[in-house]
Amino acid sequence: MSKLELRGITKYYETGNGRLLALNNISLTVKDGEFVCIVGPSGCGKTTLLNIIAGLEKPQEGEVLLDGRQVNDTSPDRLMVFQEGALFPWLTVLQNVEFGLRTAGVEKGKRQEITRRYLEMMHLSKFENSYVHQLSTGMKQRVAIARGLAMDPQVLLMDEPFAALDAQTRDMLHAELQNIHSRTRKTIVFVTHNVRESACLADRVLALTYRPARIKKEFPINFPRPRQIEDHFVVDTAKMIFAEIKDEVQRAVSEQNVR
Amino acid sequence: MSGKSRTNEIPDAVLFLAVLLGIWELVYRFAIYPTYLFPSPAMVASSLFASINNGLLQIGILTSLTRLAIGYILSIVFGAAIGLAMVKSAYLGRTLRPFGVGIQSFPSIAWVSPAILWFGFNDYAMIFVTVMGALFSITLGTYDGIRNTSPTYINAARNMGARGARLFFFVMLPAASPKIVSELRHGWSFAWRSLIGAEMIMATLGLGHLLMYGRELNDLSLVFAVMIAIFAVGQVFDRLLFEKLQNKISQRWGLSTEPIGL
Numbered sequence: 001m002s003k004l005e006l007r008g009i010t011k012y013y014e015t016g017n018g019r020l021l022a023l024n025n026i027s028l029t030v031k032d033g034e035f036v037c038i039v040g041p042s043g044c045g046k047t048t049l050l051n052i053i054a055g056l057e058k059p060q061e062g063e064v065l066l067d068g069r070q071v072n073d074t075s076p077d078r079l080m081v082f083q084e085g086a087l088f089p090w091l092t093v094l095q096n097v098e099f100g101l102r103t104a105g106v107e108k109g110k111r112q113e114i115t116r117r118y119l120e121m122m123h124l125s126k127f128e129n130s131y132v133h134q135l136s137t138g139m140k141q142r143v144a145i146a147r148g149l150a151m152d153p154q155v156l157l158m159d160e161p162f163a164a165l166d167a168q169t170r171d172m173l174h175a176e177l178q179n180i181h182s183r184t185r186k187t188i189v190f191v192t193h194n195v196r197e198s199a200c201l202a203d204r205v206l207a208l209t210y211r212p213a214r215i216k217k218e219f220p221i222n223f224p225r226p227r228q229i230e231d232h233f234v235v236d237t238a239k240m241i242f243a244e245i246k247d248e249v250q251r252a253v254s255e256q257n258v259r
Numbered sequence: 260m261s262g263k264s265r266t267n268e269i270p271d272a273v274l275f276l277a278v279l280l281g282i283w284e285l286v287y288r289f290a291i292y293p294t295y296l297f298p299s300p301a302m303v304a305s306s307l308f309a310s311i312n313n314g315l316l317q318i319g320i321l322t323s324l325t326r327l328a329i330g331y332i333l334s335i336v337f338g339a340a341i342g343l344a345m346v347k348s349a350y351l352g353r354t355l356r357p358f359g360v361g362i363q364s365f366p367s368i369a370w371v372s373p374a375i376l377w378f379g380f381n382d383y384a385m386i387f388v389t390v391m392g393a394l395f396s397i398t399l400g401t402y403d404g405i406r407n408t409s410p411t412y413i414n415a416a417r418n419m420g421a422r423g424a425r426l427f428f429f430v431m432l433p434a435a436s437p438k439i440v441s442e443l444r445h446g447w448s449f450a451w452r453s454l455i456g457a458e459m460i461m462a463t464l465g466l467g468h469l470l471m472y473g474r475e476l477n478d479l480s481l482v483f484a485v486m487i488a489i490f491a492v493g494q495v496f497d498r499l500l501f502e503k504l505q506n507k508i509s510q511r512w513g514l515s516t517e518p519i520g521l
């Protein structure tokens with residue numbers, strides 16, 4: 001039943017002024033089809049954790065298991081939607097979305113069928129021949145999500161994908177993401193510093209401590225979907241989660257000011 | 260935006276040329292300098308047509324362009340190879356980069372002396388000097404272009420399964436293309452300068468040789484006519500090839516449409 005499992009992940013960086021412990025002994029399991037949100041203040045290690053799951057960084061200790069098998073290298077079965085989108089500016093929207101399929105050697109007809117399906121799902125059909133710089137930030141993130149979904153990954157990893165968006169666009173994408181999740185039953189690990197967002201989207205929220213990151217507390221969230229960010233149960237849950245990580249946020253703010 | 264600046268460019272150039280020719284003609288009319296030291300625009304034009312009619316100019320252009328093409332292609336091959344070796348080996352990158360930057364401000368015409376001793380008065384020597392002019396632009400363009408590629412692009416591509424040649428040709432190279440094309444453009448103009456210099460000294464056909472030939476005949480009209488040809492050849496490639504290529508990349512990427520580089 002467990003799709004993704006982390007066992008005792010510890011990660012540190014050697015920096016100019018000593019060793020920086022980013023992740024301290026993190027273990028977690030994510031069930032098949034589950035939508036998990038990980039919240040924590042900026043700089044606490046969320047991106048590092050996703051990179052490790054994606055196989056883009058190596059932890060010093062611990063292991064990552066997908067369907068019970070240990071994974072090491074990066075692979076499209078754990079596909080990352082990057083914080084800044086990471087779309088290729090030299091390719092059109094269509095070419096961006098089909099990049100991974102092309103790499104996997106999927107033949108042209110099939111490739112375009114899949115690509116167009118996800119472009120349609122993300123309301124991007126009209127823009128398939130546009131270049132990345134011609135799109136708004138919200139559209140870019142939708143392309144990035146379409147690119148992730150087109151690879152049909154076992155686990156979709158999302159690194160604060162909506163952090164740079166205005167409130168209206170973000171609300172709309174919250175709705176679309178929930179819709180996609182209920183339709184595809186993808187396993188999703190979604191990282192954010194926005195507590196409200198996590199309460200709105202997740203089946204389960206994991207709150208991280210600030211440096212080194214440990215899992216401080218888990219919050220199962222069983223409210224019916226689709227949810228909206230201003231729903232009172234979302235707001236209440238967010239308050240509860242925030243109360244738990246308030247100290248961590250304060251520590252993050254004061255430590256980052258000192259530096 | 261770019262359309263507007265395009266339509267302005269032609270009349271601007273015409274106006275500039277008219278003023279330039281006007282001043283030139285005026286200075287000539289006032290006879291500040293003797294005619295053999297300061298020919299009129301009309302004299303230069305007739306010299307230009309004469310050297311086209313007797314085929315001298317075409318032979319010069321063809322000879323120089325052939326050398327330039329060979330030298331430039333060799334620069335690309337070796338420049339890219341050295342640049343890639345520097346990407347692969349951190350040691351080479353660390354040591355060769357400052358050396359390359361330094362040698363770019365070194366006047367490549369200084370290579371004429373060793374070139375003559377190594378190769379003799381021939382095409383090989385001139386091509387060698389041309390290569391020394393362009394090589395390091397292209398080396399550094401390749402190296403810096405690839406080195407400065409955002410690691411996020413590479414991570415995204417690797418995450419989607421791209422490795423090896425696919426990663427290199429479909430991600431790293433296009434990601435580096437603005438820098439690479441800009442340095443190819445620099446390299447071309449460096450190669451052109453170096454070659455003309457080498458031809459002036461080694462005197463074996465070519466436009467540089469024609470310059471010296473005009474001087475020996477005390478024929479300044481011919482000298483100016485050849486200078487115009489050198490300018491024109493440089494501009495044709497710079498504008499029709501490199502500028503177009505850069506604009507195309509800038510448009511795709513949404514970079515500024517201002518010309519990058521020179």
Ligand SMILES: Nc1ncnc2c1ncn2[C@@H]1O[C@H](COP(=O)(O)OP(=O)(O)O)[C@@H](O)[C@H]1O
Binds near residue numbers: 043045
């Ligand atoms: N390559 C690295 N070298 C040194 N320190 C790093 C590196 N990557 C991240 N860090 C540090 O690790 C901590 C966690 O970073 P990150 O995972 O990006 O945080 P978040 O995504 O939660 O904002 C930060 O203090 C950051 O400075």
Ligand SMILES: [Mg+2]
Binds near residue numbers: 047048083
């Ligand atoms: Mg981050």
